[in-house]
Amino acid sequence: MMMTMENNNGFSSPRSDAFPAGLRVLVVDDDPTWLKILEKMLKKCSYEVTTCGLAREALNLLRERKDGFDIVISDVNMPDMDGFKLLEHVGLEMDLPVIMMSVDGETSRVMKGVQHGACDYLLKPIRMKELRNIWQHVLRKRIHEVRDIEFHEGIDEIYMTRNGSDKSEDRHLPSGTDPISGKKRKDVDNKHDDRECNDPSSVKKVRVVWAVDLHQKFVKAVNQIGFDKVGPKKILDLMGVPWLTRENVASHLQKYRLYLGRLQKEKELTASFGGMKQSDITSKEPNGNHCLQNSVNKQCDLTSGNHGTQGNKTILQNVDFKMHEGDMKCIAPMPMAEPKKAMNGDNSDPQKSSNKKMGVNHSFGQLGSDLQYATTVPKQYSWNEECSETQMNRECKPHFRPKSVFNALPLTTLPQNIQLDYIRPRLPLNSRPSSLERDNKLAEADMMPAYMKSRSQGIGQLSPAECKADRFPVQPGSKSTNVQGLKSIPSAVWSMNNHSLDQILGGCSESEDTSLNMTCGTEFASWDGNLQCGSLQGDFQPLNVGPETVESFNYGNPELTSEVPTFSYDSLKFDFEYPFDSMEYPVIDQGLFIT
């Protein structure tokens, strides 16, 4: 059945005129009989079919042909790789919809598929009519992407506007522009962009290959701008990449957020399902390959100082998300050297253990430009075509330099920010949407003790009980001196107000019931000499939050908070186990705050 985009949603583009005909499907199944059958069925649906008998082969193909496929259908039972793992990889790296297939229709298996991100689960024998409808998954995903982009851009604008209006000077708006008109102007821009984004095909077109160094720039820009104030235009300006478009950045930013959200969801799911996923993953991937779950489970390794590899894994995991967009090209190994060193040094620092939480940050994939942590991402980094699940490092050649990637990777400070953010906005959500100032004050008062307390546990943690709305973990200006380093990070992420943040935060699972978030940020600051948040240890150094910057956070932004439906205080267990939890990223931390 052919449907034109116009009929369905008004989209139009050359490629989509005949949609769903020509849908590019990758079928992965080790059973040659089914491969043949499915190929024929899909061809009958006028789809463009590519078949693959091995999961690894499929991944390679997907990586080689970026944007070469619209959807992946894979059997759960692959001999060379667990189908669920493949599913995760594809979802993270390529962000494609994946349909799982199996002869086994057991609920637990199906659930597992869903948890791993499958957009559908088909039982064999599969009927052709079931395949005819798969285009819906592609369309749905694109629509959501567009919506997300629009949403986030809207949020960004709100932030920017607020920031502008909160401060006497229009720091964030073009000079001479008052918040309102500035916003309007932005709206116009957005609309224009949005129109382009409305076309699913064009959404795809704007994708660029977000190589490691490019992503690094992105993250750096985001950090510099401040997550709460971040906007595609600002990021683009800061990045200084001439060929990059605002849309590219918007899309990337949106994905980044979604990724965080997904991570969070997975955490929650994992936690709620008794970690069944985790067990699967851990058992299957001792090396912690890309598996998200792995990272979660593996976290602990890092702390003990093996951060070398373990850490990497985790990081990778998180990084994965970001990487999927394009081929993550490994950056020069150079940076790695530094991190490594740092890491080592950090290890000895007892404080480092608290870095575990920092892990979260890393996951974000914000490349702390000079991330010093050399974490051995390499292992994890399987994104590259060459990197197999096992030992990525060695295999990755030209593209992948795990270490460098890692450096570039996600170690961003974002997690930290998020956490702070999390604490903030969330609190209002759950308890009372008090003004920021009020919260801040309270937080300040309460924070310290809580923080200190948790810190004694090794990781600055805010016990859940302490994380209340009126506890504002981030104490702006409490130790401003320390925070200096952070100041340059204009509350960046603090304002991760979108739901993804919530999700991430909410993801906190058991670990040491600490508020990862909080701790991380602070921990982070302390490690990095540059950060100037030296006082982190035991002190809660709200990253650079100064009184004047507090307002900019707009945590109390009702719109924002309302936007974060998933964020529920309850679910936010500070004991959430971030993938990075156990990871000590002493090095990373340092790298995170790149000022």
Place this chain on the structure above:
Amino acid sequence: MEGNAASMRETLFDQGYLDEQFIQLEELQDDANPNFVEDVVKVFYTDSARLIRNIEAEMGKHPIDFEKLDDAMHRFKGSSSGIGAKKVKNECTQFQDYCKEGNAEGCFRAFQVVKQEHETLKRKLDTYFQVFF
């Protein structure tokens, strides 16, 4: 379709050798793939030999890893479902029941039946395709 082929086909369905998946294959057959059904059956029987060997390998282990054995049978069953091999599938399920019980004896017996059905169907389909043409 020739009378012989038609009645043969009907018999195969009536006697439970084939299920509607086979009809799906027939519906997929077209000008682009005029021998699609036969092609798929060929692929199945080529690959199933390998799957059967895998099962036998698992059954020859001491002790038997029933999980792996079940997994091997699972693959075989999945493949059989592709061509609509109804009886074969049913016997596979029986085999898997024994696996779950850890009943090696039962598995051995069930496997013999699986192989028999597998062979029987092959013969019948071979004849069918010959007649069909």
